[in-house]
Amino acid sequence: GQNKQAISYWKKALEHHPLMTEVFINMGVVYERMGKNKKAMASYQKALAQDNNFPMVHYNLGVIHAKNNDIKKAIESWENARKLDPKDDKTLMSLGWAYEKSGKKELALDEILKSIKLEPFNYESHYAAGRIQSDLGQFEEAVESLKKSINLEPEFGDAYYRLGVVHDNLNEGIEAISNFLIAEIIYHKKKKMDLFKKMGTSMVALFEKYQLS
Numbered sequence: 001g002q003n004k005q006a007i008s009y010w011k012k013a014l015e016h017h018p019l020m021t022e023v024f025i026n027m028g029v030v031y032e033r034m035g036k037n038k039k040a041m042a043s044y045q046k047a048l049a050q051d052n053n054f055p056m057v058h059y060n061l062g063v064i065h066a067k068n069n070d071i072k073k074a075i076e077s078w079e080n081a082r083k084l085d086p087k088d089d090k091t092l093m094s095l096g097w098a099y100e101k102s103g104k105k106e107l108a109l110d111e112i113l114k115s116i117k118l119e120p121f122n123y124e125s126h127y128a129a130g131r132i133q134s135d136l137g138q139f140e141e142a143v144e145s146l147k148k149s150i151n152l153e154p155e156f157g158d159a160y161y162r163l164g165v166v167h168d169n170l171n172e173g174i175e176a177i178s179n180f181l182i183a184e185i186i187y188h189k190k191k192k193m194d195l196f197k198k199m200g201t202s203m204v205a206l207f208e209k210y211q212l213s
Contacts, residue, residue, distance in 0.1 A: 003030050021050045025057055037064050055084035059091055066094070071101050089119040096128060105132050123152035127159050134166050142166045157186035157195065164202075173210030177203055 007030060010023045017023075028043035041064050044057050062077030075098045081091045092115035099108035109132045116125045130145030146163040149156060164179035184199035207213065 003034050006030055019050055021047050021054075024050075025054065028057070028060060032060065032064065037067060040064060053084060055081040055088065055091070058084065059088070059094070062094060062098075066098065071098050074098050075102070087118055089115040089122070089125075092118070093122075093125055093128070096132075100128075100132060105136055108132055109136065121152060123149045123156060123159070126152065127156065127162070130159070130166075131162055134162060134169070139166050139170050143170075155186055155189075157183045157190070157192070160186065161195075161199070168206065173206060173212060177206050177210075177212065180206065 007027060010027050013020060013023050024043045024047035028040045028047065031037070031040035031043060041061065044061050044064075047054060047057050048061075058077045058081035062074045062081065065071075065074035065077055075095065078091055078095045078098065081088065082095065085091065092111045096108045096110075096112035096115065099105070099111060109129060112125055112129045112132065116122070116129060119125065126145045126149035130142045130149060133139075133142035133145055143163065143166055146159050146166065149159040150163070153159070160179045160183035164176045164183065167173075167176035167179060180199050180203050184196055184203070187193075187196040187199060
């Protein structure tokens with residue numbers, strides 16, 4: 001955790017061996033931890049200038065581009081990482097996120113489902129799949145994905161909320177309200193008061209829609 005000292009020693013190493021690719025990679029990681037994204041990017045680019053075959057470097061560059069809201073460059077970096085390591089679930093998930101941000105939901109879903117095959121116990125992956133399936137009108141598939149997410153993380157309020165939305169789209173009023181209610185309880189427990197209030201408003205509308213009390 002002594003980041004400044006680490007950077008100091010790596011700079012000294014580069015004075016003796018200016019082309020040590022691993023040093024640039026390590027410096028990039030530490031700069032990123034320190035929030036110095038420009039220096040991190042410069043270090044990663046120096047590493048890739050010497051050896052373009054490090055999937056982790058391409059992945060990390062993609063993360064920085066995403067933080068800078070440059071989704072196009074993030075996709076380019078993550079696609080490069082995937083070519084070098086097609087079985088890294090984090091890269092596939094990140095590509096799915098970026099494609100979704102770009103409005104390419106079918107491509108996004110494809111990448112996320114690939115990541116789930118590699119890492120089936122990531123509740124966020126199942127949630128992302130369910131969210132996109134819901135947006136694409138694949139409601140039955142969305143229910144299955146969201147339930148898997150909840151089974152893996154029973155206090156994931158967003159999954160209950162999205163499951164409520166899907167049940168509402170299927171005109172299943174009681175199931176929709178039940179999941180909204182659970183989401184409301186979780187949001188209150190975790191002190192996410194804006195979301196808690198949103199659930200209350202949504203449930204009033206559902207009670208009226210389905211004429212329930």
